[in-house]
Amino acid sequence: MTRLILFLLIAVHLGLSTRITFASDAGRSAVVVMYHRFGEDQFPSTNIQIEQFEEHLRILQNEDVPVLPLSHVIDRLSAGETLPDRAVAITVDDAYKSVMTEAWPRLKAAGYPMTLFVSTDMVDSASPGVLSWDDIRQLADEGMEIAHHTTSHAHLTRITPEEVVAELDRAAERFKSELGHVPALFAYPYGEASLAVREAVRAYGFKAAFGQHSGPTHAGSDFHYLPRFALNERYGETDRFRLAIGTLPIPATDISPKDMALTAANNPPQFGFTLTQRLDNSDLMNCFASHLGQVAVNRLGASRVEVRFDKPFPTGRGRINCTVPATGGGWRWIGTQFVIDPQ
Ligand SMILES: [Zn+2]
The missing domain is CATH 2.60.40.1220 (Immunoglobulin-like)
Incomplete structure (x- = not known):
């Protein structure tokens, strides 16, 4: 006890009192970032320019930011375990070809994992500019984590709870037959989730579900409505990226x-x-x-x-x-x- 008091006195004397206040924060949160398209300049609201993306990767490397697999972040935080300080996870929504041609080679070179949220109808459509199941199997073999993003990319708040479950079921069947498993992580299309939609997704058994609202994820978050910082041409400039990856939570209930x-x-x-x-x-x-x-x-x-x-x-x-x-x-x-x- 005496030793503790002495330590506190020294800490206060050295101006370290704020560190004590915030000790519980260390390793208790992570920032999840989200992209869609890479170098597809005709779609500025969902695209990141290649130069911007490369700058993001440079910042992560130069500042030794620990970039972790999303499922690792979720498993640790939900188990009450700590993460390395300032941990970041990279996610990409939908299944545009530029993920494979532009993003993945650069991420692999940097040694960074990523998670791809896939709507299965989009892949089944075999549209130009969209990944095929062969592409997705190859990416999964190379270590990319594939996650669930519904069947049709529906606005889930505009359909009935039964239709929401059907959206989850049909995609689960497609994942099962194409990849051999059903993903445990989910992202709401457009980040849109009513309370009923969140409850349906929770009841379905997903480990975690992500929206598109800004903020860091932390141990006290609702794991079925987790935030992600969306990065596109407008919100992908260096200053905003630095700001996003440096955020800490405002823990709230x-x-x-x-x-x-x-x-x-x-x-x-x-x-x-x-x-x-x-x-x-x-x-x-x-x-x-x-x-x-x-x-x-x-x-x-x-x-x-x-x-x-x-x-x-x-x-x-x-x-x-x-x-x-x-x-x-x-x-x-x-x-x-x-x-x-x-x-
Ligand atoms: Zn999407």
Whole structure:
């Protein structure tokens, strides 16, 4: 005991007190990034330019960022085990040929794993510019992890729970017959997930499911609605990439609304969350809504955060992101995506 007190006194004296506060953070989170197309400049909203992608890989290499297989990240975090500090996992959605021709050779050369989320109808369509099952088997043989992204890439919030299960079943059958197994990881098409869709995906037995809202994944996350930083031409510049891979979580619980699919009755939503950890600088929290820009942050007591919007989110997908300056630089981050389907 005396030794502990002495240590604390020395730590405070040396200005190390913030490190003690944040000791529980180390290795408890990871950043998952998401791409779609590589060097397909005619599709800027889903494409990353080759120069941008190569710059991302250079940053990861130069800064010795541990790039880990996504399933490893999920297994460790869900088991309460630690990861190397600043761990990153790379994911790609859909099954464009440029994954094989542009991304994979560069990732292999760097020794980086990646996970590909595949919608099976897209592969079955045998369209030009899309991977074939032979391609996917070859990539899997070379170590790429193949994951589940539904059958038809449907907007899951617009179909019935039975239809959602059918989307999962039909793709599972295709994976089973083409690859010999059914993937354990899932990504919601467009990142769109209502509460009912999330429950259906959870009940189906997936280990984890990913959206397209920004933020790091951490041990306290909902593993069936995990965030990923989407990187495209507009959001793929060096500064934003550095910012994304350096983020730490704003650990929170009781995130409201529970259902991120909004209706006329709850749009605008009453957004809020409860911090599960004391954060330095939490009084400096800023929140940004995709349709309003910066919005006021209301603190209730030490841990509850509430945000109100004076205008409904427009039809489509809407986002809210909240940030706190992290001790030692960079940002803590929490974000979510709302789905507002046409009525
Ligand atoms: Zn997709």
